[in-house]
Amino acid sequence: MNTSYTLTAKILHWLMAALFIFVWCVGFYSDHFILSNTDTLRHTLIGLHKNIATTIIFLFCIRLFWRYTHPVPDLPDTMSPHLKKLTHFMHICLYIVLIMMPVTGCLLSWSVGYTAPVLYIFDLPTLIHTNPELKAIIKPTHIYLSWIVGIMVVGHIAAALKHHFIDKDNVFKSMMFK
């Protein structure tokens, strides 16, 4: 029985989790706690938000390749078939939002005539021109999706902790470094 994720899968999971949570907090802080659009701190923070968040697109491609070329641990037999299916479904949803957040972010930036920079080194090729109609759709999509993602990640962390502290099974340990 396979009981652990590969080392590469663990590194990718924790690196992307840290980046995702950091980027989420910076985006939320700059949008809700700095009220003036002309504040230079807001510009600096949105710049940081974009420069870090775009790296998730590259890491996502590597992670998806790794996910489908390497085995993952079996879920414990103490979980019902329904719960196993739900867990699998939730993982797919997490992968979908992991890529949808940076993609909608890039579309938002391009639609208002800005770039999508990566680590302050280079810009992603601009795939669309300034587009107010797209902006009207993509801005609320990025923002509302970020709230849904926030709830999903909190649920994901709560489930992982429940496995460890209440069910006392191997699920949490399977993603830990020995």
Ligand code: HEM
């Ligand atoms: C993992 C990826 C990302 C996450 C989790 C994320 C999350 C967030 C969050 C939480 C907010 C604040 C939402 C609110 O107002 O409540 C936000 C705003 C924003 N994000 Fe992202 N974001 C990501 C990627 C990106 C990328 C790649 C870009 C652009 C290249 C981007 C551009 C923006 C912009 C411009 C805003 C401000 C929107 C406004 O004008 O109010 N985001 N993001």
Ligand code: HEM
């Ligand atoms: C402190 C925060 C986090 C903890 C403690 C955590 C814990 C775990 C654990 C224990 C697993 C493997 C077991 C399972 O759930 O079945 C897992 C898998 C996973 N996590 Fe997290 N996670 C965290 C943050 C995140 C974030 C922010 C994301 C993405 C937005 C994420 C996405 C995923 C995905 C997609 C899987 C499935 C991996 C696969 O089977 O391919 N995690 N996480």
